[in-house]
Amino acid sequence: MTPDTILDPDAELVRQAAQGDRHAFDVLVRRYESQIFNLARAMTRGDDEADDLAQEAFVRAYRAIRSFRGDSLFRTWLYQVTVNVVRTHLSSRSRWRRLWSTPVEAGADEDGDAAALATPGFEDDVVRRDTIDRALAGLPEDLRVAVTLRDIQGLDYREIAETLQVPMGTVESRIFRARQRLRTLLAPLLGRGAGAPALARPAVAAGDEG
Amino acid sequence: MKGCDDARTWMARGGDGSLDEALRLALAAHLKSCAACRDEAAGQGDVASVLHARPAAAVPPGFSARVSARLDRGASWIELAEWRTWTWRLVPVAAALFLAAVLWSGGSASRGQAAASMSVALVDTDGARAAPEAVLWDSSIDEGLALRTVLTGARQTTPGEQRHD
Numbered sequence A: 001m002t003p004d005t006i007l008d009p010d011a012e013l014v015r016q017a018a019q020g021d022r023h024a025f026d027v028l029v030r031r032y033e034s035q036i037f038n039l040a041r042a043m044t045r046g047d048d049e050a051d052d053l054a055q056e057a058f059v060r061a062y063r064a065i066r067s068f069r070g071d072s073l074f075r076t077w078l079y080q081v082t083v084n085v086v087r088t089h090l091s092s093r094s095r096w097r098r099l100w101s102t103p104v105e106a107g108a109d110e111d112g113d114a115a116a117l118a119t120p121g122f123e124d125d126v127v128r129r130d131t132i133d134r135a136l137a138g139l140p141e142d143l144r145v146a147v148t149l150r151d152i153q154g155l156d157y158r159e160i161a162e163t164l165q166v167p168m169g170t171v172e173s174r175i176f177r178a179r180q181r182l183r184t185l186l187a188p189l190l191g192r193g194a195g196a197p198a199l200a201r202p203a204v205a206a207g208d209e210g
Numbered sequence B: 001m002k003g004c005d006d007a008r009t010w011m012a013r014g015g016d017g018s019l020d021e022a023l024r025l026a027l028a029a030h031l032k033s034c035a036a037c038r039d040e041a042a043g044q045g046d047v048a049s050v051l052h053a054r055p056a057a058a059v060p061p062g063f064s065a066r067v068s069a070r071l072d073r074g075a076s077w078i079e080l081a082e083w084r085t086w087t088w089r090l091v092p093v094a095a096a097l098f099l100a101a102v103l104w105s106g107g108s109a110s111r112g113q114a115a116a117s118m119s120v121a122l123v124d125t126d127g128a129r130a131a132p133e134a135v136l137w138d139s140s141i142d143e144g145l146a147l148r149t150v151l152t153g154a155r156q157t158t159p160g161e162q163r164h165d
């Protein structure tokens, strides 16, 4: 809508969807379903829950698409909608849990971790992903979302700041602290993965071999 | 010490690889001479690598078709679960029926009685806030109050809201 808007690869489809073209929106759903589903999954653990929430995010996005002004990328806006849907869900769920659950749950998760790590087929994708997701689940929600958007979804800091509607400095600090905590939570993975994928972004380590 | 604080700030700022050249060089210089910050930086990079390599979960089959089906349907489950939504949507209906009930009660006694009981039911729906369990969805109420309310089965007021005796 704004004249000097960022070049958004989705702009045309978004425009058509905003005029009620469901086919155009279907294309957007298929384009982003993996990212949105995986974001919901990393934030919640559990396929069924993530499936429901990812669907909900797309439904809300479609209903609100006329309010999207193109101030950010459509993708950023879609992330924003998803984070809000998941947060709403998590806050109502945690309210129930705080009221009714016994505190055994956390301990049970740790036992699960230990068992998973001792399994011979540890390198298996599913187990590896679950281990990461469990570690993420051990973070406070604000740290978890920020580091998920950065290191799993690959958004840059500016995009994350827009998605979460917080200042850049907040994003930087949340991601830094999240990684500090995850270093402990992911210790077994980090230890075993010494020679592991160097396909990460250079991040901060880039400067140390100067 | 001061150098380490700066270095960590730069690490945080450069966590997406976008640190500007001058700061990147300053950080590199500090890391050369400081083992603790080198370790911190390595940890940041290691965690980022592991997360980046997280195997993506496959989208469940039929996902986009289910989204499509939901768009064909009415309100979503989250909207339905938000009691404020349906409560407030019913307000005009309840008000109209209540008014009708009041007007009718001016007529025959038997008709007035029926209308009065109807109005009670409608006012009750409008005031879902009054149901004890409704506090669980009310974000303005703190946990302690919510728990007391649910356990005692009676809606209690927050201190600022009404005088509590």
Ligand SMILES: [Zn+2]
Binding pocket: B003, B004, B005, B007, B030, B034, B035, B036, B037, B038
């Ligand atoms: Zn240092």
